[in-house]
Amino acid sequence: MCEIRSRDVSILRTLFRTAHFFTSCRSAVGGLYNRLVMQPATLSSPQLDAIFAALADPTRRAILARLASGDASVNELAEPFDMSQPAISKHLKVLEGAGLISQGQDAQRRPRRLEAKPLAVANEWLERYRKFWEANYERLDALLEELKAADTPKRRRTRGK
Amino acid sequence: MNPTKIASTLEISTPSDREIRMTRVFNAPCNLVFDAYTKPELLTRWMGVMPGWSWAVCEIDLRVGGTFRYVWHGPDGVEMGMRGSYLEIIPPYRIVSTESFDQKWYEGECVETVTLEESDGRTTLTMLLRYDNQAVRDGVLQSPASTGMEAGFSNLAALLATLER
Numbered sequence: 001m002c003e004i005r006s007r008d009v010s011i012l013r014t015l016f017r018t019a020h021f022f023t024s025c026r027s028a029v030g031g032l033y034n035r036l037v038m039q040p041a042t043l044s045s046p047q048l049d050a051i052f053a054a055l056a057d058p059t060r061r062a063i064l065a066r067l068a069s070g071d072a073s074v075n076e077l078a079e080p081f082d083m084s085q086p087a088i089s090k091h092l093k094v095l096e097g098a099g100l101i102s103q104g105q106d107a108q109r110r111p112r113r114l115e116a117k118p119l120a121v122a123n124e125w126l127e128r129y130r131k132f133w134e135a136n137y138e139r140l141d142a143l144l145e146e147l148k149a150a151d152t153p154k155r156r157r158t159r160g161k
Numbered sequence: 162m163n164p165t166k167i168a169s170t171l172e173i174s175t176p177s178d179r180e181i182r183m184t185r186v187f188n189a190p191c192n193l194v195f196d197a198y199t200k201p202e203l204l205t206r207w208m209g210v211m212p213g214w215s216w217a218v219c220e221i222d223l224r225v226g227g228t229f230r231y232v233w234h235g236p237d238g239v240e241m242g243m244r245g246s247y248l249e250i251i252p253p254y255r256i257v258s259t260e261s262f263d264q265k266w267y268e269g270e271c272v273e274t275v276t277l278e279e280s281d282g283r284t285t286l287t288m289l290l291r292y293d294n295q296a297v298r299d300g301v302l303q304s305p306a307s308t309g310m311e312a313g314f315s316n317l318a319a320l321l322a323t324l325e326r
Contacts, residue, residue, distance in 0.1 A: 130171060130173060132211070133171055133173075133183060133185075134171050135211070136207055136208055136209065136210075137171060137185050137187075137207075139206065139207035139210065140187065140194075140197055140207040140208075141187065141188070142207075143197055143203060143206050143207050144187055144188070144189035144193055144194065144197060145188075145189075147189065147193045147196065147197070147203075148189055148190075148193065151193065
């Protein structure tokens with residue numbers, strides 16, 4: 001039911017490509033939100049805060065990247081990091097709190113799995129930010145065409161409206 | 162060459178942990194883009210004019226040390242304002258300014274650098290936002306709750322909630 005489809009993995013890849021962006025988001029959050037706020041928002045802000053806070057940490061991003069290739073136990077997740085298991089567990093708790101991962105059925109291993117939906121939500125948020133500026137710049141395109149026409153009044157072929 | 166509009170895409174990147182950079186090409190000489198960015202009667206025609214939002218104040222004193230002041234009115238009486246001062250102005254190629262919002266969404270200041278480069282009648286606009294308060298950034302990254310940002314988030318959450326209605 002919670003299987004990660006290839007589309008979700010590609011969302012994840014997109015997000016990791018812009019991994020630094022999340023770090024910036026946390027420091028730049030005022031400016032970004034400010035611009036976002038100009039559009040009616042449909043996403044829950046506390047949820048987004050949790051997602052971005054979780055993604056701002058490189059270890060947690062690495063954990064998500066590992067989980068994108070399949071479920072893994074805490075031990076397996078801790079392996080590549082020079083970190084104690086409790087330290088890793090702390091990171092997992094943050095990821096869980098943001099809804100980015102969940103625990104599997106196997107009571108013995110308690111494998112963690114990636115939940116793709118919050119990533120899609122975060123991605124949508126970024127898209128809104130992009131769309132806000134794209135809309136601005138498209139209006140600017142139109143205005144510049146107008147200014148160009150006014151700037152070259154001598155050109156005979158250019159006729160006013 | 163086909164004179165129809167060449168699709169120009171907005172590129173967003175992060176040169177460092179404290180910066181966001183946006184790049185966009187415009188099919189116009191840079192003096193016009195500069196005007197559109199710095200003259201209130203032009204700026205108010207494109208910046209932030211989203212459905213439900215309108216300009217209330219747009220004041221620009223375009224000189225080094227001069228200030229700007231923008232206020233928008235939104236749905237349900239929501240008001241949003243920002244201000245800043247100019248650090249560097251090289252018409253029509255470069256504007257460096259500080260910017261901060263009336264609503265304290267983050268601590269510290271943001272420095273915005275807008276550069277315009279013209280080539281063959283087209284202008285590449287680069288907007289670099291630098292959030293240069295190292296202490297705040299580190300605080301945010303290590304412990305969001307320990308900074309003033311949390312309060313800012315609450316304000317924002319309230320604002321977003323009103324917008325959702």
